[in-house]
Amino acid sequence: MSRTDDDSWAITEGVGATALGVARGRVTETDSVWPVYADPYAHYFVEAAVAAGWSSPFGEDGERMRAMSAYIASRTKHFDDFFTTAGANGLDQAVILAAGLDTRAWRLPWISGTTVYELDQPKVLAFKQRVLTAHAARPATGYVAVPIDLRKDWPEALRHAGFDASTPTVWSAEGLLPYLSAADQDLLFERIDTLSAAGSRLDVEAFGPDFYSTEGLARRRERIERARGAARAAGRPELHDPSRLWYLEPRTNVAQWLAARDWEVTTIDAPDLMAHYQRPAPEDGEDPAPDTSFVEARKT
Numbered sequence: 090m091s092r093t094d095d096d097s098w099a100i101t102e103g104v105g106a107t108a109l110g111v112a113r114g115r116v117t118e119t120d121s122v123w124p125v126y127a128d129p130y131a132h133y134f135v136e137a138a139v140a141a142g143w144s145s146p147f148g149e150d151g152e153r154m155r156a157m158s159a160y161i162a163s164r165t166k167h168f169d170d171f172f173t174t175a176g177a178n179g180l181d182q183a184v185i186l187a188a189g190l191d192t193r194a195w196r197l198p199w200i201s202g203t204t205v206y207e208l209d210q211p212k213v214l215a216f217k218q219r220v221l222t223a224h225a226a227r228p229a230t231g232y233v234a235v236p237i238d239l240r241k242d243w244p245e246a247l248r249h250a251g252f253d254a255s256t257p258t259v260w261s262a263e264g265l266l267p268y269l270s271a272a273d274q275d276l277l278f279e280r281i282d283t284l285s286a287a288g289s290r291l292d293v294e295a296f297g298p299d300f301y302s303t304e305g306l307a308r309r310r311e312r313i314e315r316a317r318g319a320a321r322a323a324g325r326p327e328l329h330d331p332s333r334l335w336y337l338e339p340r341t342n343v344a345q346w347l348a349a350r351d352w353e354v355t356t357i358d359a360p361d362l363m364a365h366y367q368r369p370a371p372e373d374g375e376d377p378a379p380d381t382s383f384v385e386a387r388k389t
């Protein structure tokens with residue numbers, strides 16, 4: 090699947106299926122002996138998708154699965170802690186951009202009166218709601234789904250859904266940026282900045298220059314091709330190449346951009362984050378952690 094400016098997707102298609110890949114990683118962590126978090130809903134999403142014909146992009150590739158699961162575990166826990174800390178500082182309005190199958194609105198201990206707004210493509214949020222409803226899962230706080238493409242006028246949709254720009258907001262963008270063009274990424278941050286009252290907090294998974302580089306892409310494609318070949322040889326379902334969904338072009342440095350606009354910024358790189366949560370990348374793996382960093386910012 091190649092990208093177009095107004096493409097859309099269901100959960101098992103193209104960009105939508107990347108949310109299932111993350112859910113698959115969360116199943117692995119939840120089922121581990123000492124999980125850093127438990128996401129009991131991740132199983133339900135994967136089961137429903139498999140029943141609809143989806144197969145994991147990691148196939149039977151144990152090494153890739155282990156590396157990705159360690160990364161996703163650390164990333165998930167990091168964003169969990171970010172939201173919990175924001176709540177402990179009184180923030181009760183949360184916006185999860187590109188929420189996918191994230192279940193924080195259902196499983197985190199939100200402070201009283203919190204509203205969580207989730208933005209993602211309509212069919213992705215519809216699948217999520219369908220599966221959670223089928224399992225009688227109830228949000229742990231106020232929850233508002235805002236089904237919209239993040240390249241459209243989502244600030245208007247958010248306001249229409251009840252969002253109050255005069256209240257400090259806690260924002261996240263996890264697993265999103267490579268799926269936006271560089272120009273759409275810039276627009277996203279302009280809009281977040283405009284909608285953020287003083288005291289707002291933002292956490293972003295930012296992708297570094299190696300991620301977007303020709304060399305970085307060639308290395309990842311080689312590994313992906315090996316996994317695809319192994320799946321084919323074993324007669325397993327065709328694996329998709331996720332790199333075809335990314336916009337590979339130079340980006341604005343998120344941390345620098347925010348720092349220049351009244352945001353106090355701290356950054357941690359993926360390997361340090363994984364070490365912090367004791368989910369280090371497997372030692373025998375190639376390229377075990379992606380070239381990402383986690384940019385936390387507070388608007389002054």
Ligand code: SAM
Pocket residue numbers: 104105107108111112186187188189190191208209210213237238239240262263264265268269
């Ligand atoms: N943040 C979630 C998580 O970590 O579980 C999902 C991450 S998944 C890798 C990427 C998500 O971004 C998908 O749910 C996809 O639908 C969403 N996404 C990407 N581009 C989008 C766009 N233009 N509009 C709305 N959602 C988008």
